[in-house]
Amino acid sequence: MTHLVASLVEGSVSGVSDSSKLAFLAGADTIEVRLDHLKGVNAKLVREARRAVQGPTIATLRSKAEGGGSRLPKASRHELLATIAEAGFEYIDLEAARDGDIFDYISGEDWRPQVIASKHFFTPVKRAEIEEAFDRAFDIGDVAKVAMACDSADDALMLARVGQDLSRRKKRFAVIGMGTQGQLTRVFARQIGSEFVYACIPGMQAAPGQLDVATQAEMLSGSAVVLGLVGHPVSHSVSKPMQEAALKKAGLTGLYLPLDFPENSFDKQALKMVKGLGFKGLNVTIPHKGRAFEMSSRLRENARATEAVNTLIFRGSLIEGENTDVTGFSRMLDGKITIYRGMKVLVVGAGGAARAVAYVLTERGARVSVLDKEKPRARALAKMFKARAVTWAGLRREHEEFDLIINCSPVGMKSTPGNPIKPWAFGSGKTYVDIIFNPPVTEAMHEAGRRATRSFSGLEMLVQQGAESFRIWMGTEPDVAAMRDAAQGALR
Numbered sequence: 001m002t003h004l005v006a007s008l009v010e011g012s013v014s015g016v017s018d019s020s021k022l023a024f025l026a027g028a029d030t031i032e033v034r035l036d037h038l039k040g041v042n043a044k045l046v047r048e049a050r051r052a053v054q055g056p057t058i059a060t061l062r063s064k065a066e067g068g069g070s071r072l073p074k075a076s077r078h079e080l081l082a083t084i085a086e087a088g089f090e091y092i093d094l095e096a097a098r099d100g101d102i103f104d105y106i107s108g109e110d111w112r113p114q115v116i117a118s119k120h121f122f123t124p125v126k127r128a129e130i131e132e133a134f135d136r137a138f139d140i141g142d143v144a145k146v147a148m149a150c151d152s153a154d155d156a157l158m159l160a161r162v163g164q165d166l167s168r169r170k171k172r173f174a175v176i177g178m179g180t181q182g183q184l185t186r187v188f189a190r191q192i193g194s195e196f197v198y199a200c201i202p203g204m205q206a207a208p209g210q211l212d213v214a215t216q217a218e219m220l221s222g223s224a225v226v227l228g229l230v231g232h233p234v235s236h237s238v239s240k241p242m243q244e245a246a247l248k249k250a251g252l253t254g255l256y257l258p259l260d261f262p263e264n265s266f267d268k269q270a271l272k273m274v275k276g277l278g279f280k281g282l283n284v285t286i287p288h289k290g291r292a293f294e295m296s297s298r299l300r301e302n303a304r305a306t307e308a309v310n311t312l313i314f315r316g317s318l319i320e321g322e323n324t325d326v327t328g329f330s331r332m333l334d335g336k337i338t339i340y341r342g343m344k345v346l347v348v349g350a351g352g353a354a355r356a357v358a359y360v361l362t363e364r365g366a367r368v369s370v371l372d373k374e375k376p377r378a379r380a381l382a383k384m385f386k387a388r389a390v391t392w393a394g395l396r397r398e399h400e401e402f403d404l405i406i407n408c409s410p411v412g413m414k415s416t417p418g419n420p421i422k423p424w425a426f427g428s429g430k431t432y433v434d435i436i437f438n439p440p441v442t443e444a445m446h447e448a449g450r451r452a453t454r455s456f457s458g459l460e461m462l463v464q465q466g467a468e469s470f471r472i473w474m475g476t477e478p479d480v481a482a483m484r485d486a487a488q489g490a491l492r
Contacts, residue, residue: 002190002220003029005058005198006213007206009037013045017052019201024055027217032058032093032198034206035084036070043083050087058116059084060093066120067207078102089113093145096137103140116174116196117141121148124155130162134173143195145174147207150182153230153259157273159185160192167193174198179208181260186211187219187226188277218253225254226278227473230266230292231285234258236414236438238490239283239466245486246470249479263287271295275314281473282312283466286410289323289352296321306359307384308352311469322472325356328465329435333360336456337404337431341365346390346402348420349409350377353435357408358385369402371395372409392422406433412442419443426451437462440491463487 006023008031010016016038020031031053035041038049041061050057061081062068072080081102085092094102096117106112117137121129130146137144150156156177163175163185174196177185186209189197199216200206211219218224225247229239235258243256259282261270266288274282284292292309293299300322303309309321333339343366347354350372358381361368368387372378378389390400402425411420413436421444426432432448435458448455463484470478 002194003196004213004216004220005030005032005196007032007034007060007198007200007210009034009200009204009206011037011039013038013048013052016049019204020053020055023201023213026213028199028213030056030058030090030196032060032206033089034060034062034068036060036062036068041070041080043080046080046084047087050089056090058091058093059087059089059113062093063095063098065098066095066118067122074098082106085112091116091143093118094141095119096133096140096144100140114143115141116143116145118145118147121146122178123149124151127158127162130159130175134162134166134171138171143172143174145176145196147176147178148182149208150177150179150185151260152181152265153184153261154265154270156182156184157270160188160273160277163192163194176207177209180258181209183209183211183257184259184277186216187255187257190220190222191277215255219255221253223253225252225280225474226257227254227281227283228257228259228274228279229283229285230259230261230274230288232260232262232287233415234260234285237285238438238487239462241486241490242463242466242483243470245482246467246478249482250474250476252474261288266291268295271312271319275319279314281314281469283469284310284312284352286351286353289355293321295319302326302356302359306352306355308355310352310356310465311472313472322469323352323356324465324468324472325353325461326360327468328461328463329357329360331464332433332456332458332461336460337433339364339366339404342367343404344402345369345404345406346371346395346425347381347387348372348405348407350374350381351408351410354381354408355384357406357435358387362386366404392425396422396424401427402430404431404433406435407442407444408435410436412436412444414438417443419447421447423447423451426453428452430454432456434458435461437487438491459487459491460484 006028092113093116119133174194199213200210202212240256247254289308302323303321311322313320362385370382382389432455437459445455
């Protein structure tokens with residue numbers, strides 16, 4: 001069983017008392033009093049803090065070296081820890097690297113609290129180092145706890161695998177990924193087998209990536225919907241607030257997690273692990289849409305037509321793939337841009353999004369040209385849709401003009417600034433579409449406006465493809481207006 005621990009970082013005993021009551025009401029099983037945050041902490045305050053909590057309590061005196069607020073020298077630290085051990089706490093958190101003497105002091109005593117032996121890594125480390133840290137912690141504690149900062153979803157999945165291995169060995173442990181990428185280990189703490197999962201009072205995180213107590217309780221209930229976004233990078237995405245707004249409007253409890261998988265790291269093993277943890281479905285963005293296509297066990301119509309997948313649906317043993325970018329782009333065009341037969345369109349970029357765009361354009365009769373810095377990719381995409389591959393040099397030489405230019409490359413994103421369009425390609429009265437949505441106005445859109453060219457961002461495409469993904473996952477109609485408002489709000 002996974003116990004929900006509310007970590008309290010209060011500066012006073014009265015604060016501990018008030019917040020512990022709120023935490024228990026919100027669903028906490030146990031309170032962690034972070035004594036290193038109590039102002040002027042001493043033996044008297046330790047005892048008062050224990051009396052202030054009406055329920056099971058963990059005492060933690062986290063040192064500065066392990067991410068806490070305590071700067072006590074070794075002798076003073078050990079003296080206070082000895083007091084804590086005798087103060088009536090059900091658990092005491094000892095740091096495996098420095099507090100072994102206290103364990104020796106209290107071991108064998110009938111009155112001693114249970115010991116949580118902990119180790120914190122503030123940069124990602126290899127699996128062998130995590131396993132070694134657990135082994136040391138098991139030597140001195142009843143429960144071993146290891147926390148590691150996660151830079152990628154790969155890091156979090158590694159921790160989850162370590163946890164599941166420990167669970168199969170019937171070990172008592174807690175494994176924690178810190179930061180946004182580490183939240184996966186908190187959301188799926190029960191599935192991983194952690195004995196404790198730590199949460200916070202809203203707005204008072206004790207560690208990066210902690211969920212609030214009420215949300216963490218919902219995650220442990222087993223009834224919450226968990227969705228996600230796979231890509232690299234994902235920090236620019238506004239899909240999380242957008243999809244969570246849709247869940248809320250539909251009366252559903254759930255979270256949407258951004259999962260950053262560096263290129264080539266999103267493989268069958270990673271997908272199997274994500275599916276097994278309990279995600280209901282995933283969106284997929286740059287650069288993994290082609291890989292998601294290859295790994296899908298069943299493909300829907302738009303995915304087959306474009307050979308790209310931006311939405312994965314988990315149904316039993318099946319992994320279904322769909323490309324909702326097709327629907328998203330189609331609906332973005334409707335009411336804004338009329339695509340007529342013979343219309344000359346330049347598509348810049350030849351990735352997964354470009355496939356959806358080229359498919360919609362050719363279905364509507366446009367004459368499509370494809371340009372990409374990697375010429376073989378442009379030729380491959382052009383061949384798929386009976387379009388033609390072009391280069392900037394060739395277009396300049398032929399003085400060729402287009403009725404519509406669409407940027408499907410990542411250039412211009414917040415994480416990849418720049419202008420992928422040659423300034424001379426814009427023309428007065430023409431139309432430019434940037435499927436990028438963050439920033440809301442890209443450098444290319446600025447240039448288009450300067451040259452009297454109409455321009456549109458990719459926000460509406462994002463909203464509409466997200467709404468279609470939600471329909472597929474949940475089997476219900478989302479509140480598209482709420483999704484749009486949430487996406488816009490996140491971009492402000």
